[in-house]
Amino acid sequence: MGSHYETLNKDILDVQKIREEFPILHQEVNGKPLVYFDNAATTQKPIRVINALTEYYSGYNANIHRGIHTLAEKATSAFEDTRKAVKDFINAREVEEVIFTYGTTDGINLVASTFGRANINEGDEVIISSMEHHSNIVPWQMLCEEKGAKLKVIPINEKGEIIFEAFEKMLSEKTKLVSIVHVSNTLGTINPVKAVVDKAHEYGAAVLIDGAQASAHINIDMQALDCDFYVFSLHKLFGPTGSGILYGKRSFLEAMPPFRGGGEMIKEVTFEKTTYNDIPYKFEAGTPNIADVVAIKKALEFVEEYGKDNIAKYEDELLRYGNEQLQTIPGLKFIGTAQDRVSVISFIIEGIHHFDIGMMMDARGVALRTGHHCTQPLMDIYNIEGTVRASLSLYNTFEEIDIMVEGLKNIVERFK
Amino acid sequence: MQKPSINDIQDEIIEAFSLLDGDVEMANFYLMELGQKLKPLDESDKVDENLVKGCQSKVWLKTEFDKDTLRFNADSNTAITKGLVSLLVKILSEQKVDDIINADLYFIHRIGMNRFIGTQRSNGFAAMIKQMKIYAIAYKSKMERKAS
Structure with a gap:
């Protein structure tokens, strides 16, 4: 599904070319291709760095x-x-x-x-x-x-x-x-x-x-x-x-x-x-x-080289697609739905602790951040202990979003 | 029926995990299943004084003494951690106090737990074990004081 969007957005950013610059992305984690969605914690480094x-x-x-x-x-x-x-x-x-x-x-x-x-x-x-x-x-x-x-x-x-x-x-x-x-x-x-x-x-x-x-x-x-x-x-x-x-x-x-x-x-x-x-x-x-x-x-x-404007445009598309796909997961609630946002998606899923989601997604090769994200007072305002956070960067793809969503659906199914 | 020994239970667990063939996802699901089977604590026992310090997720641990044995009841707010707790309860609950204190929990290494729970959770797991042993030591010294 996501691959279609990949082609559509190639004019904005050639993501496959960008990914070639990041050696770390080309590895398997727990036997699955790595999907790195913890960019708000730290981004990966291009080979030139x-x-x-x-x-x-x-x-x-x-x-x-x-x-x-x-x-x-x-x-x-x-x-x-x-x-x-x-x-x-x-x-x-x-x-x-x-x-x-x-x-x-x-x-x-x-x-x-x-x-x-x-x-x-x-x-x-x-x-x-x-x-x-x-x-x-x-x-x-x-x-x-x-x-x-x-x-x-x-x-x-x-x-x-x-x-x-x-x-x-x-x-x-x-x-x-x-x-x-x-x-x-x-x-x-x-x-x-x-x-x-x-x-x-x-x-x-x-x-x-x-x-x-x-x-x-x-x-x-x-x-x-x-x-x-x-x-x-x-x-x-x-x-x-x-x-x-x-x-x-x-x-x-x-x-x-x-x-x-x-x-x-x-x-x-x-x-x-x-x-x-x-x-x-x-x-x-x-x-x-x-x-x-x-x-x-x-x-x-x-x-x-890639341009902040192009990066923002591409990441906005990722964010839009991510929101759209995550919405289909039963019991998922977004935390933070501001009009003006970057490609960071925080959410909770009813009845499933964020740590469990984080660990089970890691087993599928998807790196997400779970917890209070060093913003405990904010968690208190929302009256939650923590969230699952997917933070996307310019080297992430629409297909990777599909992998995350499929994984989450599988977890929800298991917890039924 | 007599409770199997600490090492017999550990060997059983090692055997069960060996069937998972090192698959992290399957190990997670297996732990969740084990957790579901663990008798939940009453809500009234899920209080701060029963919390194990040093765990990322919440783990409550309660003890009951019966002559020279110690029974553990535990719970967690996360499913996988509850599975981990259930392993310890299965091994150490209703064992003799001395056996708990001297237990060598070799199953942790043998099932390769570090690989699927990571360093941060391993620390939490170690905190649970420490707490269980502390209860046993405290109970033993209390019994000895009474006897003397």
């Missing part, structure tokens, strides 16, 4: 920024080339506004510990939404507790969309920061972040956007969005694990105190006093994750 890692370690591994020898020079320039590529990818104004981190969580903690500690005081307010990942809840809870500030939460409607009017009412001169997810990892909802940024700015509040799930699916444009901080992980964007980006507006980054102390982030050190380096280095203490950062350039090239 894997090769870039090998080439770095076998060709020009050296510590960056300080050595004057040839290898150090080569490694430094490859590292900084990625920074430029990221700047273009997110359309930041300046390359210095791109800080390398270890991931989204690291980026949020950096902002909480520096901007947060310096600017949020007793009686101030921080606003997040009901659909935040724990990594965009806990750092702010910790900060608010330390400072005596208040954490406010934007409610959502039944479909899993933020209630904008409620958000507007929460804003006041006490609001120092709004930190909100661009795309929900559990529901797939795309939040109206531009409107959030504009509204928050009217009250002089800074805005951080958690782009962990957005970066692989939709265009992210820092100048158009005008947010003050944007964080994401590169392993969800076809890059290696352990690397991420913090974008910050120059004026913010310059005013912020440093995060970690150590090498690289200093200008001059005496036992009496240290002066700090300029941005971005002020926030990159110690030897960074050089190899992974170097390889990330290839991941960005991969995405740009």
Whole structure:
């Protein structure tokens, strides 16, 4: 059934050609061809990214920024080339506004510990939404507790969309920061972040956007969005694990105190006093994750080669087909039905625990995520313990959706 | 009728699993069937104090003592885990306290459980076993205190 759609959508994206770039996809799991539907957790890596890692370690591994020898020079320039590529990818104004981190969580903690500690005081307010990942809840809870500030939460409607009017009412001169997810990892909802940024700015509040799930699916444009901080992980964007980006507006980054102390982030050190380096280095203490950062350039090239617009168009078709097919399963209920969504489908099936579904689908070679997806407060709102989540990427096919749906139908049958 | 020994039951389980020929899906379905046969706990016993810590899914474990033996009743909110629990109940319930404490549960390795339940569930499974042995040890020391 799905193969028909494959042919129909070949003009948008040649998925078979893309799949050839991903060695990991061509394997059997429990005797069945692997269907990888856990892309919201981490995406797989194209061979050009894997090769870039090998080439770095076998060709020009050296510590960056300080050595004057040839290898150090080569490694430094490859590292900084990625920074430029990221700047273009997110359309930041300046390359210095791109800080390398270890991931989204690291980026949020950096902002909480520096901007947060310096600017949020007793009686101030921080606003997040009901659909935040724990990594965009806990750092702010910790900060608010330390400072005596208040954490406010934007409610959502039944479909899993933020209630904008409620958000507007929460804003006041006490609001120092709004930190909100661009795309929900559990529901797939795309939040109206531009409107959030504009509204928050009217009250002089800074805005951080958690782009962990957005970066692989939709265009992210820092100048158009005008947010003050944007964080994401590169392993969800076809890059290696352990690397991420913090974008910050120059004026913010310059005013912020440093995060970690150590090498690289200093200008001059005496036992009496240290002066700090300029941005971005002020926030990159110690030897960074050089190899992974170097390889990330290839991941960005991969995405740009196929084009975010084409990727989004193809994934929208996958989402539409997935929703349509899953609807035919008796007792299945979607969790999150927002109008504006990426290709993430969360659901529960009446009478069958999500862990059982996850294990039985794994036995059929289908990798799904089950549980609370690090959004326990959101699960509480829906009054459920967890969901089954299928998160689709550009290398997934309509036929794979058929395999998942057939498997689920089989499980439902067994539980009757 | 006397309850078969811990090792006799383990050998039976090993035999049954060998028929599944290492097929993960079949092993899952088999576990589910076993779970369905396990006598469910009363809802009133599914309380936090009976929960086994360290399991991803909820597992409730209740004990009853009868002279020198210990009876286990258990349940889970997920079908496959309930099957796993049922294996332990089948082996360890109504056995002598000393035998429970000293049991070498070799069937886990022999049926290749790690392969079909994965590391995360294996940890939960180990937590269940630990909890059962702790109950046995606690009961034994209580009996010894009483005797002295």
